[in-house]
Amino acid sequence: MxxxxxxxxxxxxxxxxxxxxxxxxxxxxxxxxxxxIKPYGFSIWELMKKELDQMFKDTGHQNAYFPxxxxxxxxEAEEKNAEGFAKECAIVTHYRLKNDPKKKGKLILDPESxxxxxxxxxxxxxxVIWKTYKKWIQSYRDLPILINQWANVxxxxxxxxxxxxxxxxxxxxxxxxxxxxxxxxxxxLLINNIYAEFAEKFMAMPVLKGSKxxxxxxxxxxxxxxxxxxxxxxxxxxxxxxxxxxxxFAKAFDVKFADKSGKLDYVWATSWGVSTRLMGALIMTHSxxxxxVLPPNLxxxxxxxxxxxxxxxxxxxxxxxxxxxxNDLKSNGVRVKIDSRENFTLGYKLNDYExxxxxxxLVIGEQEIKNDEYEIFSRDDFNKLKSNSNDIxxxxxxxxxxxxxxxxxxxxxxxxxxxxEVSSYDKFKEIIESQSGFVSCGWxxxxxxxxxxxxxxxxxxxxIVGNGEDKDLKCIYSGNPAKHKVIFAKSY
Numbered sequence: 076m077x078x079x080x081x082x083x084x085x086x087x088x089x090x091x092x093x094x095x096x097x098x099x100x101x102x103x104x105x106x107x108x109x110x111x112i113k114p115y116g117f118s119i120w121e122l123m124k125k126e127l128d129q130m131f132k133d134t135g136h137q138n139a140y141f142p143x144x145x146x147x148x149x150x151e152a153e154e155k156n157a158e159g160f161a162k163e164c165a166i167v168t169h170y171r172l173k174n175d176p177k178k179k180g181k182l183i184l185d186p187e188s189x190x191x192x193x194x195x196x197x198x199x200x201x202x203v204i205w206k207t208y209k210k211w212i213q214s215y216r217d218l219p220i221l222i223n224q225w226a227n228v229x230x231x232x233x234x235x236x237x238x239x240x241x242x243x244x245x246x247x248x249x250x251x252x253x254x255x256x257x258x259x260x261x262x263x264l265l266i267n268n269i270y271a272e273f274a275e276k277f278m279a280m281p282v283l284k285g286s287k288x289x290x291x292x293x294x295x296x297x298x299x300x301x302x303x304x305x306x307x308x309x310x311x312x313x314x315x316x317x318x319x320x321x322x323x324f325a326k327a328f329d330v331k332f333a334d335k336s337g338k339l340d341y342v343w344a345t346s347w348g349v350s351t352r353l354m355g356a357l358i359m360t361h362s363x364x365x366x367x368v369l370p371p372n373l374x375x376x377x378x379x380x381x382x383x384x385x386x387x388x389x390x391x392x393x394x395x396x397x398x399x400x401x402n403d404l405k406s407n408g409v410r411v412k413i414d415s416r417e418n419f420t421l422g423y424k425l426n427d428y429e430x431x432x433x434x435x436x437l438v439i440g441e442q443e444i445k446n447d448e449y450e451i452f453s454r455d456d457f458n459k460l461k462s463n464s465n466d467i468x469x470x471x472x473x474x475x476x477x478x479x480x481x482x483x484x485x486x487x488x489x490x491x492x493x494x495x496e497v498s499s500y501d502k503f504k505e506i507i508e509s510q511s512g513f514v515s516c517g518w519x520x521x522x523x524x525x526x527x528x529x530x531x532x533x534x535x536x537x538x539i540v541g542n543g544e545d546k547d548l549k550c551i552y553s554g555n556p557a558k559h560k561v562i563f564a565k566s567y
Contacts, residue, residue: 080430082364087308088236094358095237098367098431101354108235108242115431116354118375120245123353124225126277126372127247130269136221136249141203143227144194149202153327159294160198163230165242167194196229201295201320201346204250205328212252212342214333219262220252238355239312239567246350252342254332256321259343260298263317266347267300270315278353279370279482280304280360281490282314283513283562285538290525293346297321303537303562305490306359309511311537311564314356317347355567360486361455367432368455370482371475378404378411378471379433381424383440393439396464400437403468409475429454434478435471453478455485494562500551503563507532513564515540517557519550528552534563 079097081089095101100116103109112120128138144167151157171188175181197203204222211217229243249266253259267284274280282302292299296318304314325331325341332342361368371377380400382393397413404411414424421438428436436452443449451460451470455478462470493512497503506514518524518536529535541560548557 080364080366083307090364091355091359092237094362094367100358100367101237103237106242108232110237110241110243112245112351115375119357119369119373120351120354122373122375123273123277124247127269127273127349128223128225130273131223131247131249134221134265134269136223136251138225139222140224140226141200141207143197145197145200145203147193147195149206150195152202153205153295153324155323156199156201156295160230163198163232165196165229165231167196197226198228198230199346199348200224200226200228200248201250201324202328205324205330205344208252208342209328209330212330212332215254215335218252218254218332218342219258221249221262222251223247223249236355238351238358240352244351246348248348249346251345252325252330253345254334254340254343256343259321259345260319262345263298263300263319263347266317266345267302267315270302270317270347270349274302274304274314274356275483277370277372278357278360279372279479279486280314280356281483281487283490283538283540285540285562287316288522288525288536288539288561290522291536293318295320295323296346297323301538303513303564304356304360305493305513305564306356306567307489308359309493309565311513311562311566312352312356312359313537313566314353315347315349318345320344320346361482362432366430368482369432369434371434371479374432374434375410376412376433377409377475378435378437379428380411380413381421381436381438382413382415383421383438385441389441389444392444393441396444397439400439400467400471404471407468407472409472435474437467437471455482497551498549503528503551504532507534507563507565511565513537513562515560515562516551517545517548518559518561519553519555520558521553524550524552528563532563534565537562537564537566 080093083090099113101110101112104111169184169188171185172182173185175183225247227243227245232240232242235241251262271282271284274282282304284302287299287301298319300317302315304312306312322341324344330342331339333339380397382397384390384393401411401413434454447463449462449467451462451474495506496515503514539559539561543558550557
């Protein structure tokens with residue numbers, strides 16, 4: 076197996092695509108802008124889903140499912156939301172095809188099957204969910220409603236990239252209803268903290284937490300909280316968002332509740348989500364020019380054991396020990412497999428597992444058994460830890476923890492090294508143009524300032540991290556007193 080991966084320095088975009096394709100994660104489909112997530116890629120997403128799902132359930136949330144199609148009249152009900160997504164909507168207008176009388180074997184729309192009302196293929200589910208909540212909510216006793224949905228959504232993207240931006244993608248979307256503003260805001264904060272915890276604990280990906288500027292908020296939200304991650308090329312990636320929707324959707328769909336005194340008021344709402352974009356974040360945070368690098372906590376196979384059998388004489392001993400280590404690791408909750416395929420060379424296997432980012436690799440052959448010395452190979456730094464058979468279980472388990480911690484430390488160092496605090500616009504432009512990364516600075520809170528910086532540098536406000544605490548902080552662009560301390564960056 077030759078090196079199929081373009082180097083990051085040569086072409087970062089092609090490097091990313093090479094990783095996705097050659098590590099067998101996903102491929103482009105026959106539908107423009109859509110992808111096929113292959114079994115290996117999907118197994119990583121399943122682990123993400125499993126861990127996040129449990130974190131949601133541990134905080135009182137329940138899963139449900141809502142329709143894929145949203146009647147156009149419902150979609151229009153909340154004007155800002157409808158306007159924000161209008162250009163990305165796929166629309167169903169007919170429900171039937173018929174044979175083309177002019178072209179044998181071809182199909183055309185049956186004009187008699189035109190829908191009375193067009194259906195929007197959901198780009199997000201607020202509209203259909205809040206129409207449902209109107210039936211569920213009458214009094215304070217019905218609140219809060221804490222619902223999450225695992226689903227697919229469609230946003231008709233013009234420029235697509237596997238996992239990062241596709242016309243159809245998988246995600247979770249939480250939709251909650253509350254009796255007070257404070258409770259809804261607490262929910263937003265809770266979820267944003269869950270996202271940050273997940274990113275760090277499982278993805279080994281440190282993030283910055285903050286809120287979005289008005290220009291960058293979710294359409295229909297009064298406030299959007301977010302986590303922002305820094306990729307190896309110095310660009311930011313929005314990894315998760317949590318939206319305080321105020322009473323906007325409740326008013327749009329006339330969802331009221333009677334409080335303890337019998338007084339009617341509109342319900343307070345949130346929505347929040349992460350998507351398969353996290354797969355792209357995982358790849359670009361950790362992978363190298365050899366292939367995918369996976370943190371053990373999200374690796375479908377954490378350890379691979381490769382028996383190297385050269386003679387029948389040693390076969391039983393090698394297989395015996397391989398099976399013992401396999402069972403011991405499984406008993407300790409480790410995801411492990413034995414690769415005993417005879418139709419592939421050892422060299423092929425080693426390269427393949429390197430490409431696919433298996434965290435720990437163990438080769439067992441005649442020499443290893445004879446000398447009672449085994450090499451525990453760590454994919455992240457190519458370290459080889461020597462161990463005897465008595466200590467091998469503990470050493471492998473410790474190595475998995477070491478890999479996870481080492482990957483997080485490396486990513487944290489990159490984040491810290493590439494976060495720059497500036498007080499002048501010239502320095503700001505210099506960093507954005509030459510070094511990239513996160514740039515921390517003052518902003519006067521004016522939309523025209525934000526837009527001017529974006530036009531001149533292509534950098535956007537990724538998140539607001541402070542609100543006027545530093546009275547001496549000046550806006551880097553206007554020189555006026557800063558209302559906010561913000562993080563700018565170029566982004567995906």
